[in-house]
Amino acid sequence: MVFAKLVKRGAKSGYTLVEVLVVVIIMGVLSAMGVAGLQGAVANARVKDAAVNTAAFLERVATESRKQSAELCLVKAPGNSSKLLVYKSDESSDYCHGTIMDSLVVESPNRFVSLKDCGLVTSDWIGNNPAVFEPRRGLSAAPLEGAVCIQYGSEDRFGAARKLKLVNGIKAQWKIGKGSSGWMDL
Structure with missing residues (x-):
């Protein structure tokens, strides 16, 4: 029993400074890789969230157009690429002026961009020819085809309604x- 308790002289107990530094460096590299991956995941989640919110907003505009039996016009707010406005036309011939019925603001750094920026080949609802939501019996009041594109900052991350x-x-x-074929429904 006495022999089991004896410790050789010069036997090592604990870790050297070099071993501790190597472990700290490895942990730092691994955590840096995780943070970079997490930032990409956050950007993806934000643009997906903006796309879902925009689609829900546009469905609400279509429903409101049917409820009021009125034509509603969707435009991007002048000077604010993160905001959409919905106008109810007054008695004038111009649909996209009159009373502002509703608006949507996406969280920064998301912004609304033209469809040519995001690669969709369809009608751009916030471009030169704004979307007019017209009540139609049994169908969505939204225009027959088109989209609103959302970009996350200046990165190559896009969502769409x-x-x-x-x-x-x-x-x-x-x-x-x-390209235009790489789109997935959310």
Whole structure:
């Protein structure tokens, strides 16, 4: 028993400074890699959230157009690329002026961009020809086809609220690749 308790002289107890530093450096590198991946995940989540909120907003505009039996016009707010405005036309011939019925603001750094920036090949609802929501019996009041595109900052991350010709509703989508075919429904 006595022999089990004996410790050799010069036996090592604990870790050296070099070993501790190596472990700290490895932990730092691994955590830096995790933070970079987390930032990408946060950006993806924010643009997806903006796309879902925009699609819900546009569905609400279509419903409101049917409820009021009125034509509503969707435009991007002048001087604010993060805001959409919905006008109810007055008695004038210009749809996109009159009473502001509703608005949507997406959280920064998301912003509304033209469809050519995000690669969609359809009618741009916030471009030169704004979208007019017209009540139609049994169908969505949204224009037959078109989209609103959202970009996360200046990165290549896009979301969209999109109405396809053969679908009677507006879908939220997220861009997963290059070109116009890499869109996934949310």
